[in-house]
Amino acid sequence: MNRRDFTRFAAVGTTAVAGGVLAEKSRQPNILWIITDEHNFRTLGCYRKLLDEKRARPWGETVVETPNIDWLADNGAVFTQMYSSSPVCSPCRSSMFTGQYPQTVNMPRNDMVMDERYPTIASVLSEAGYHTGYSGKWHLSGEAKPGWEPKPCYGFQDNRYMFNRGHWKKMGFEKSGVPCVAARDAKGRPSYQVDGADEKSFTTDWLADRTIEFIEEHKTSPFYYVCSIPDPHGPNSVREPYSSMYKDVEFEIPESFYYEIRKDDPKWRAADPTIKGEQTLREIYPQYYGMVKCIDDNVGRIVNKLKAEGLLENTIILFASDHGDLMGEHHRLNKGVPYEGSAKIPFVLYYPKAVPAGTRVTKAANATDWMETFLSLAGVKNRPKTAGRDLTPLIHNDHPKNWDDITFSRMGGWIAAFDSRYKLILDNTNAGPWLMDNVEDPEERYNLYGDPAYKAVIRHLAQKLKGYVEAHNEPLGKNDKVMKKLNAALSYR
Numbered sequence: 454m455n456r457r458d459f460t461r462f463a464a465v466g467t468t469a470v471a472g473g474v475l476a477e478k479s480r481q482p483n484i485l486w487i488i489t490d491e492h493n494f495r496t497l498g499c500y501r502k503l504l505d506e507k508r509a510r511p512w513g514e515t516v517v518e519t520p521n522i523d524w525l526a527d528n529g530a531v532f533t534q535m536y537s538s539s540p541v542c543s544p545c546r547s548s549m550f551t552g553q554y555p556q557t558v559n560m561p562r563n564d565m566v567m568d569e570r571y572p573t574i575a576s577v578l579s580e581a582g583y584h585t586g587y588s589g590k591w592h593l594s595g596e597a598k599p600g601w602e603p604k605p606c607y608g609f610q611d612n613r614y615m616f617n618r619g620h621w622k623k624m625g626f627e628k629s630g631v632p633c634v635a636a637r638d639a640k641g642r643p644s645y646q647v648d649g650a651d652e653k654s655f656t657t658d659w660l661a662d663r664t665i666e667f668i669e670e671h672k673t674s675p676f677y678y679v680c681s682i683p684d685p686h687g688p689n690s691v692r693e694p695y696s697s698m699y700k701d702v703e704f705e706i707p708e709s710f711y712y713e714i715r716k717d718d719p720k721w722r723a724a725d726p727t728i729k730g731e732q733t734l735r736e737i738y739p740q741y742y743g744m745v746k747c748i749d750d751n752v753g754r755i756v757n758k759l760k761a762e763g764l765l766e767n768t769i770i771l772f773a774s775d776h777g778d779l780m781g782e783h784h785r786l787n788k789g790v791p792y793e794g795s796a797k798i799p800f801v802l803y804y805p806k807a808v809p810a811g812t813r814v815t816k817a818a819n820a821t822d823w824m825e826t827f828l829s830l831a832g833v834k835n836r837p838k839t840a841g842r843d844l845t846p847l848i849h850n851d852h853p854k855n856w857d858d859i860t861f862s863r864m865g866g867w868i869a870a871f872d873s874r875y876k877l878i879l880d881n882t883n884a885g886p887w888l889m890d891n892v893e894d895p896e897e898r899y900n901l902y903g904d905p906a907y908k909a910v911i912r913h914l915a916q917k918l919k920g921y922v923e924a925h926n927e928p929l930g931k932n933d934k935v936m937k938k939l940n941a942a943l944s945y946r
Contacts, residue, residue, distance in 0.1 A: 481675040482804065482831055483768040484578070485664075487755065488549075488679060489748060490542065490590060490620070491686035491788060492774035494799040496745045499526030503533060503813070508895055511782060512738055513705035517745045521753035522772050522801060529770075529803035530812035530848055534873045538820045539863050540776035540788045540796045542618075543592045545820050549775070550574055550593070550607065552824035552839025554863070554925045560593065561928060562865060564618070567593040569605055572837045574824040576608030578677045581833050586671075588614035588663040589656075589681030599634055599643060609679075614663045620683040622647040622690060624659040647690040655692040657682050657744070661751035665758045672762045680755070685744035685778070687787075689736075695743035704738045706731050707782045709896050714784065719884040721791065721867055724784035734781040741780065769830050770803040775820075783897070791869045791878050791889075792897055796862050804830060807848070814847045817860040817873050840925060859914075861921045868929050870918040875907075877914035879938045881929060886911075886938045908945055915942035 494500045498519045501509040510516060538548035543563040544555035550573045555561050558568040575585045587609040594603035600617030609615065614632055622645055625635035634643035635654055652658050664680040671678075690696065710731075714724055728734065752772065759765040779785040779794040788795040798820075802808055807830055821841035828836045829843045846853045858872045867880040878887040888902040888911060901907050919939060922930040929935045 484677040486679045489774045491778045498523045511707040515702045519749040525803040532800040532814045535800035537776040545775040548820035552841040584676040586611035590683045623650040650692040689740035691743040699739040699742040772801040819860040870914040911945045
């Protein structure tokens with residue numbers, strides 16, 4: 454398939470639609486998702502301003518200015534307690550697109566193939582008359598790397614620029630027009646090298662260009678498009694001028710980097726052995742900041758295209774990520790644990806027709822809720838059953854009557870119930886249950902499970918967690934150690 458085939462996709466889903474119906478469909482809102490990978494929410498100004506100084510700036514006084522993402526937030530909604538359904542790439546991405554928990558759709562870990570039997574948001578919107586497209590990292594079609602145009606497409610009509618996995622830094626086209634990883638190693642294999650990447654070939658810029666092209670081609674009819682940027686996930690490198698932008702900054706090390714970790718703590722609290730000291734972090738931070746700055750600049754380019762085409766007011770824009778990156782907090786990098794820096798994800802929603810400017814949603818939610826929420830915003834009536842909830846009531850009332858402030862997250866070794874303040878975590882080791890209070894202990898330093906003052910909280914979260922285990926075929930529901938802890942929490946005295 455080459456770039457000239459683009460016009461073929463413009464006809465998909467339209468030839469069987471009568472002119473009058475198409476005119477009606479054209480008034481449906483467009484939907485644009487800009488998804489990053491492994492993105493710490495504190496690197497965004499719209500989240501920092503909601504935190505106290507200490508929590509907002511764990512790496513020191515210098516911050517990444519993100520005016521374009523902040524503009525979406527100021528003119529839309531920030532969800533302050535959005536969590537990953539599983540803080541690792543493939544599992545959470547499966548929840549984003551299907552509204553199911555990872556284990557339901559055969560995605561309990563990375564590099565598996567998502568179950569085709571479940572509808573996706575793309576397949577539902579395709580049936581509703583939308584043009585659907587995807588560019589960037591997918592990570593739901595097995596082990597192929599990069600794996601261009603993975604099959605099946607799960608409802609995405611145009612997936613020419615979708616690749617299965619990898620965090621490539623330089624993209625381009627073969628002579629035939631087929632997309633490719635432009636960086637190669639000595640043996641001619643795709644490489645993560647960033648050398649020579651510029652504003653046309655660096656992956657973040659390249660994907661933004663593909664997104665702008667899609668908008669141009671489909672500006673007269675409703676579309677759903679995903680721009681899936683593989684940064685700021687490692688490898689930690691970015692093109693100039695971003696690579697040098699923060700090189701002289703005196704970064705600080707997060708206070709929690711130095712917290713004591715005891716031998717009898719749960720495994721998820723263990724220190725990351727790849728961190729060889731503070732210098733490891735000081736080498737990462739300038740590049741991570743640079744990647745975030747490059748992302749924000751490209752968000753601005755995409756928004757400006759929508760504005761220039763007169764589409765901005767009728768486009769639902771999401772800026773979000775699949776999971777966080779601890780960036781040295783709790784002596785850890787990356788993700789996979791229930792700490793805020795790992796499990797909490799940025800979620801910024803812009804849609805002026807339905808989302809008032811300056812909205813702040815503080816109730817707990819996770820990626821299983823995305824599909825239901827966006828289909829609701831788009832006015833799709835025939836929606837498949839998912840594990841998630843429609844979050845639109847929270848947009849207009851942060852305390853709706855009878856709303857259950859609860860969500861869940863999981864990994865292979867632990868399960869957790871989160872509300873907007875507390876977390877109850879149960880793991881499959883000999884360590885005891887863990888309770889965190891993000892109001893009294895925002896640094897998540899202490900286990901409050903043994904404090905009798907939290908008895909009601911523990912029982913409540915345990916009851917909710919029991920319901921999740923039973924309703925969603927949680928694999929750890931068959932683990933004796935986990936279930937023993939759950940039963941103890943249910944009857945906590």
